[in-house]
Amino acid sequence: MSVWAQNNDWENPSLVNVGMEKPHVAFMLFDNQKDAIADDFSRSKDFKSLNGSWKFNYVDQYKDRPTDFLNPAFNDSGWANLTVPSNWELNGFGIPIYTNIAYPHPKTPPFIGPNNPVGTYRKSFTIPQNWDQKEVVLHFGSISGAAFVYLNGKKVGLSKASKTPSEFNVTKYLKKGENQLTVQVFRWHDGSYLEDQDFWRLSGIERDVYLYALPKLAIWDFFLKGDLDQKYTNGLFSAAIDLRKFTGNNVKKGSVSVLLLDKQGKTIYNNTQHFTVNSDSIQTLNFSTTVKNPLKWNAESPNLYDCVISLKDAEGKVLGITSSKLGFRKVEIKNARLLVNGMAISVHGVNRHEHDDVTGHTTTKELMLKDIRLMKELNINAVRLSHYPNDPLWYKLCDQYGLYLVDEANIETHGMGAEFQAWFDKSKHPAYLPEWAPAQVDRTVRMVERDKNHASIIIWSLGNECGNGPVFHDNYKWIKNRDNTRPVQFEQAGEDWNTDIVAPMYPSIGNMKKYAADTTKKRPYIMCEYSHAMGNSNGNFRTYFEIMRNSKNMQGGFIWDWVDQGIKTKDLNGKTFWAYGGDLGGFYWQNDENGVADGIISSDRTPDPGAYEVKQVYQTIIVTPKDMAKGLFQVKNIFDFTNLKDYNFKWELFKNGEKVNEGTFAVELAPHQTKDIQLNLPKYKTEAGTEFYLNIYATTKKESPMLAAGFEVARAQFYYAGDYFAKEAGTDQKLMVNQDNNKISFTSGKVKGEFDIKAGRFTAYGNGEQRFTNFLEPYFWRAPTDNDFGNDMPAKLGVWRSAHLNRQLKDVKVGVQNAQGLKIDVIWLLANINVPYQVSYLVQNDGAIKVTGSMDFSGTQLPELPRFGMRTTLSNAYSDLVYYGRGPHENYIDRNEGAFLGIYKDKVENQYYKGYIRPQESGNKTDVRWLTLTNSQGRGIKIEGAQPLGFSAINHSTEDLDPGLTKKQQHPTDLPPRNQVFLNIDLKQRGVGGDDSWGALPHREYRLLDQKYSYSYTISLVGG
Secondary structure (H helix, E strand, C coil): CCCCCCHHHCCCCCCCCEEECCCCCCCCEEHHHHHHCCCCCCCCCCCCEECEEEEECCCCCCCCHHCCCCCCCCCCCEEEEEEEECCHHCCCCCCCCECCCCCCCCCCCECCCCCCCCEEEEEEEECCCHHHHEEEEEEEECCCCCEEEEEECCEEEEEECCCCCCCEHHHHHHHCCCCEEEEEECCCCCCHHHHHHHEEEEEEEECCCCEEEECCCCEEEEEEEECCCCCCCEEEEEEEEEEEECCCCCEEEEEEEEEECCCCCCHHHHHHHECCCCCCCCCEEEEEEEEEECCCCCCCCCCCEEEEEEEEEECCCEEEEEEEEECCCCCCCCEEEEECCCCCCCCCEEEECCCCCCCCCCCCHHHHHHHHHHHCCCCCCECCCCCCCHHHHHHHHHHHHHHHEEEECCCCHHHCCCCCCCCCCCCCCCCHHHHHHHHHHHHHHHHHHHHCCCCCCEEEEEECCCCCHHHHHHHHHHHHHHHHCCCCCCCCCCCCCCCCCCCCCCHHHHHHHHHHHHHCCCEEEEEEECCCCCCCCCCCHHHHHHHHCCCCEEEEEEEEEEECCCCEEECCCCEEEECCCCCCCCCCCCCCCCCCCCEEEEEEECCCCCHHHHHHHHCECCCEEEEEEEEEEEEECCCCCCCHEEEEEEEEEEECHHHEEEEEEEEEEEEECCCCCECCCCCCCCCCEEEEEEEEEEEEEECCCCCCCCCCEEEEEEEECCCCCCCCCCCCCCEEEECCCCEEEEEEEEEEEEECCCEEEEEEECCCCCECCCCEECCCCCCCHHHHHHHHHHHHCCHHHCCCCCCCEEEEEEECCCCCCEEEEEEECHHHHHHHEEEEEEECCCEEEEEEEEECCCCCCCCCEEEEEEEEEEEECCCCEEEEECCCCCCEECCCCCCCCEEEEEEEECCCCCCCCCCCCCEEEEEEEEEECCCCCHHHHEEEEEEEEEEEHHHHHHHHHCCCCCCCCCCCCHHCCCCEEEEEEEEEEECCCCCCCCCCCHHHCECCCCEEEEEEEEEEHHHC
């Protein structure tokens, strides 16, 4: 007898489920081939949807749940109406909770305690008349919670595992006329200990609910394999068709036909087997054949065939027809490499939670298609389904449009401990306790049996952050025995034997290099999670691929993660924002704040700036110069199955950001091949202060289902010639200078200015049409990013937050006017840190002012700098921005490959990226040569660097964006844009990092570790 036998049913891990059918492929029977191929369940006379409005009752504690609903006279008219499928917390019942690791209920497995909300659903329905002599199965796509199912006052069964179907044969419970279905769902239960994923904890009937009817002898399951021979030429097709005999079956003999059709509808295989019904309830018929040179399936060319399965009785009467898509492809591991159809693929992956910013875990076809399109646009070819089986439609769409999938079992016990993170008590951990094993086996089996026919699934995963106890070794062996066509990965195994792929999460660069250099390794290395994309992140992304593309068994990874899981809502003023952990009533519950927002796209599916860096590094056409002077370049085709003849290529030459020439060229190159190409590039005589850059683009020739013709899939930019910064300030203007006591006055043409020697600053500067006195002042701080909070930057570098305050003027030295102009040196003491700072002004002959900022804090114990630069505040009239630097989106020194050098024009109001769910540093641009900020009349300022600059011009101050030492539950709506422009001009700002968000620093080369800095820029007036 189980140790838990006397527990409540929802607190008994040995009670995995009650009355549920064994798992199988989700399909529908039709009475004709056309409808079967269309795969629209609503066309079947044997299908009845129960989606829609249900009566619903909610209580916060299970003791208050209704218990008298089994009475035929029970009246639910006073209950609410709730649309199914949905999550009840997003419909006004209970609190949505976001937590990463810590359980949202007491950590006392398998017990939950009294504070356990319960939702009770009721729905009445009638059965079609033609179902009288059939078996009827009730299907729930996913119920989050322990669900007790009742029909017409009788208990049907119990389901605990979400994310895979719960099916019940309800034939014996049905009656003619109206039937009453009740589902009572306990939010927390023993299975909740196995579902501790890093996402919103939402409850209820969250996927489709329907009834389907089967004949007494029916197709019940099928395993279709579209393998390839050892030469990857011919298809090896096999089908194992399970027939199920129900009580009351009168069919003694019959036949099963299997038909394969290509996309033109041409038959490539057709076979029929006759059978005699035996005494077993399940009878399997096996089909196999070799298909000569079929079109292969891969993520670049997802060729599919229709496999139609028909069951007839001995008289030829159709008992049911169903269909499934089939892809011919071979997945294997050879020589420490993951191969698809014999090619060592590059995994350009992301992790993806199922998330709709309005409906939560209930998603739509439209949103799935939007995700797939965005992934294709960003050069993503693989998705890890973190961390549970997805809606069945997602797999069908990935089969159709081409994405590689890692299908992952719905097992995560992170709150009890995980391998390679910290010590945990294995005597209490479900992964190591035999009484918990059946539930974890069940979840694995249900995933495999439901999803086994999808070509897009190339890898099974045993779970996430759940320990590596005996059950996972057993589950590995079970999968390998059940499916010989796919490898299995398991991050928690490390390099134990129960993983075919070494799949670490967030490995260090050193760890990667060590594995890459070890020639004894027999398994590919594919990171299951890396480049943590929380907030302003994804820095140093290129570094990973420098290792992977130079090492044979390093094959990529899956970014964490795809989409911010914000919930769209409104504040008290009616302004829309996206909620995160602690919002929506959850502030005093366990929550992990904005850790729910780690995507490279925002909650509304807008790509974050970091997404363009991902697209750049993930691109599969690599162009590198071999001899620029001769126009000689090397092209490498990193596609696995696509020839570059399918793309158009062009080059464009830019002089100081302006296009001066362009041309086209063609490349025909097979996958994984490299060739040299010769471009007929023009020669230009370089002048002082000019530079040339060459841009190369690859675009699609033809429209595909997800990409338009002319869509850019790859780009590259190269320095070509010249030196923008090799120039002297030259002018015909004459500078007139007058010094009177403590005031210096100067004039050059229309430009006039005054400098107060006693105050060490300009008091006037203008050209008759405008005045500018907001000269920039030293500044060293930035508003902490999420990664900064993770590595404790607000505390460790906090001295720089106020280092600019309490400056003391120590000295002003006025030079003698010379051929360059008049130099004024101003020495300040940064009293808060006791470090001198020198600002040198050179009033040039044309009236422009060159500013040089210098600081030396050698010999001090001061920490590294967040930034070295200067800032000022301008009127919001300076609303028009033009600059020559990297863009158009924000970029940082460790995340700027996807931002090309060019001239960009935009409004200041668009420079702060509003998609970060929590306000933080944003809007920076790197490698900037010059920028102008002007008003509607075109009057304003120009700033030009003596070396590349970093800058930002946004409508938020750093002080507004900086919450201090803690995040303080801020949202963009809490910080409305100010009617000012906050301008930072920097030599450099430290990188954003991204290896992880809980301690990792930006890579050393992207940090400001020197103790001596100096830079220069020139301010001039434009317009007027």
